Amino acid sequence: MPDPDLVSRALARNLKRLRAERGHTLDALAARSGVSRGMIVQIEQGRTNPSVATVVRLGDALGVSIATLLDYEEGPDVRIIPGDQAVPLWTGVSGGTGTLLHGIEAPGPLELWEWRMEPGEEYSSEPHPAGTVEIVRVDEGELTLVHDGAGRPVPAGSTVSFDAAYAHVYRNAGDRVLRLTMVVSVPPPR
Incomplete structure (x- = not known):
């Protein structure tokens, strides 16, 4: 199993990057996802462990999978995910x-x-x-x-x-x- 801190940091980094790439303000992403602005800020700062439902809503609003939000490695065209990861x-x-x-x-x-x-x-x-x-x-x-x-x-x-x-x-x-x-x-x- 990956280190929970690694996953939390990846979520923070990816959420912030994807939000910026799509030109969403915190308020715009909150409105699109139904997740509060405060919760998005906490996630982007790596200060909370959000529920699956919250991560799903954010992924849906950004048009990406949960896997993309939690991806802690930028990989090649072929990615093998070991069972413990x-x-x-x-x-x-x-x-x-x-x-x-x-x-x-x-x-x-x-x-x-x-x-x-x-x-x-x-x-x-x-x-x-x-x-x-x-x-x-x-x-x-x-x-x-x-x-x-x-x-x-x-x-x-x-x-x-x-x-x-x-x-x-x-x-x-x-x-x-x-x-x-x-x-x-x-x-x-x-």
């Missing part, structure tokens, strides 16, 4: 994790995630920008996917795709570990 971004109350394995811009953000959720854990996601699609493969256990208010069981070995512009929840309602592999595709900014 993957960035865990969500931790459940019972020890589950949501880990960003890799991400690219192609032409919009494209992210690969690995999730492990203990029994009783859930993650609620805000709606993503229109056109965002998620594909989830249930590797172990059973996922209860709540999409636009309706719950759907997705057993191990199944893959589900859905329009992520609606609120959605990943829930482990079972009595054993749930493991997921997820791809998130966000359209390029307009």
Whole structure:
């Protein structure tokens, strides 16, 4: 696992750089993202560890993936991310994790995630920008996917795709570990 300070510094540096490249003031980025100006300042100064939802909103407003915001290495055309360098971004109350394995811009953000959720854990996601699609493969256990208010069981070995512009929840309602592999595709900014 990468040093949390390294990730925090990378987020601060990349957020500031991307905001400047796009010509956004702090107030403009706050308005576009729904993240307060004060929070953006704290992130750019490396003084806070924002939630996944906050990082997602900032990435969406800037038209980049979470991986781009957290990229602590400027790499060549081929990038290999060692397993111990993957960035865990969500931790459940019972020890589950949501880990960003890799991400690219192609032409919009494209992210690969690995999730492990203990029994009783859930993650609620805000709606993503229109056109965002998620594909989830249930590797172990059973996922209860709540999409636009309706719950759907997705057993191990199944893959589900859905329009992520609606609120959605990943829930482990079972009595054993749930493991997921997820791809998130966000359209390029307009």
